[in-house]
Amino acid sequence: MSEALQAVWWVLALLPVAAFSGWLIGRRGAERSGGQRVSRLSSSYFRGLNFLLNEQPDKAIEVFLQIAEVDKDTVETHFALGNLFRRRGEVDRAIRIHQNLIERPHLSEDQRIQAVLELGEDFMRAGLLDRAEGLFADLVKVHGGVAPKALRHLISIYQLERDWPKAIEHARQYEAATGEPMGKLLAQFHCELVEIARTSGDVEQARTHLRAAYDADSHSARAGIISGRMALAEGDDAAAIRAFERVARHDVDYLPEVLQSLLQACARTGERGRLRAFLAEMIERFPGVTPMLALARLIEHDDGVDAARQFLTRQLRRRPSVRGQKALIDLGLDESAETSRDTLRLLGELSEQLVAGEAAYRCGHCGFGARAHHWQCPSCKRWDTIKPVHGAFGE
Numbered sequence: 243m244s245e246a247l248q249a250v251w252w253v254l255a256l257l258p259v260a261a262f263s264g265w266l267i268g269r270r271g272a273e274r275s276g277g278q279r280v281s282r283l284s285s286s287y288f289r290g291l292n293f294l295l296n297e298q299p300d301k302a303i304e305v306f307l308q309i310a311e312v313d314k315d316t317v318e319t320h321f322a323l324g325n326l327f328r329r330r331g332e333v334d335r336a337i338r339i340h341q342n343l344i345e346r347p348h349l350s351e352d353q354r355i356q357a358v359l360e361l362g363e364d365f366m367r368a369g370l371l372d373r374a375e376g377l378f379a380d381l382v383k384v385h386g387g388v389a390p391k392a393l394r395h396l397i398s399i400y401q402l403e404r405d406w407p408k409a410i411e412h413a414r415q416y417e418a419a420t421g422e423p424m425g426k427l428l429a430q431f432h433c434e435l436v437e438i439a440r441t442s443g444d445v446e447q448a449r450t451h452l453r454a455a456y457d458a459d460s461h462s463a464r465a466g467i468i469s470g471r472m473a474l475a476e477g478d479d480a481a482a483i484r485a486f487e488r489v490a491r492h493d494v495d496y497l498p499e500v501l502q503s504l505l506q507a508c509a510r511t512g513e514r515g516r517l518r519a520f521l522a523e524m525i526e527r528f529p530g531v532t533p534m535l536a537l538a539r540l541i542e543h544d545d546g547v548d549a550a551r552q553f554l555t556r557q558l559r560r561r562p563s564v565r566g567q568k569a570l571i572d573l574g575l576d577e578s579a580e581t582s583r584d585t586l587r588l589l590g591e592l593s594e595q596l597v598a599g600e601a602a603y604r605c606g607h608c609g610f611g612a613r614a615h616h617w618q619c620p621s622c623k624r625w626d627t628i629k630p631v632h633g634a635f636g637e
């Protein structure tokens with residue numbers, strides 16, 4: 243934190259206590275004549291301050307000092323202070339300020355709604371999800387469509403609580419109130435329910451939720467992957483292959499997620515030609531090495547080591563990659579003399595170590611790196627933002 247910003251916090255810490263009241267009582271008489279004008283001025287300053295504070299702490303200090311001199315009772319002042327305390331992590335103070343605001347008799351309807359929203363956010367920050375949920379739910383009940391912000395918060399809360407039916411209900415309500423399409427999110431929630439049903443062995447229930455996921459988002463990659471896995475579980479390799487191919491064709495980023503299962507299903511059905519054609523198609527569309535390595539293994543099996551080596555060398559010139567290099571080294575291991583085999587083995591181990599520590603997946607929204615795929619980013623909580631990392635050290 244910059245020094246200037248720390249100074250703002252320091253000023254704030256003193257404001258509501260001694261400095262604010264004592265100083266104010268002393269100054270009030272002198273300011274009375276210009277009071278109204280100054281009050282209007284300070285209101286607008288504070289609205290601006292809500293936006294400014296994070297970026298320009300020096301200006302914030304200046305404004306704060308001016309306001310503190312003249313104006314204690316405006317609603318905006320309290321909103322700004324409450325907001326600041328919450329951001330600063332002093333949730334108790336924020337809660338007190340917003341509760342005081344709500345109890346004021348002369349608030350406008352809009353101000354009251356805003357105060358309840360702020361208090362709800364305080365509760366969320368404090369981890370008091372039940373109390374936040376109660377506030378937001380009351381807002382939605384009373385104000386219906388005029389409280390989309392409350393609906394948004396409720397959707398976040400139900401996600402945290404993994405209460406998917408309620409998350410679905412409120413996402414639908416939000417979509418109806420705002421017109422903002424929620425299909426992708428709804429499909430994720432339905433897929434969570436599919437997974438739960440599958441874990442408990444309820445195939446019928448799983449199918450129902452899967453249909454709902456497709457209804458919400460007909461292109462849902464996750465629903466496609468689950469369909470493929472369900473088909474595999476039932477021994478329907480042909481249906482599984484269709485589902486996995488559709489997922490990869492629709493969003494090629496999910497190819498690494500389905501390729502292993504696809505290879506196994508094709509091995510059982512004996513459709514090597516189809517598989518080779520599909521992999522060749524994927525190599526053109528997918529920037530990573532996964533389809534290239536899989537096709538190299540097929541070529542090695544069908545046409546021999548030399549053909550595989552030629553193929554890999556050609557591909558690696560187009561897209562250098564440590565994993566591809568490792569595959570090429572492995573191809574050379576079998577037929578080399580004992581001395582060069584040791585060198586190759588060492589090179590292979592080095593390649594493995596080079597990629598071992600790298601994140602295989604990264605969130606496109608917040609940059610969170612992960613070794614495994616997550617549908618919801620563990621860091622920023624967004625859905626469908628975690629994708630394979632490409633490049634020499636990645637996928």
Ligand SMILES: [Zn+2]
Nearest residue numbers: 605608619622
């Ligand atoms: Zn993220």
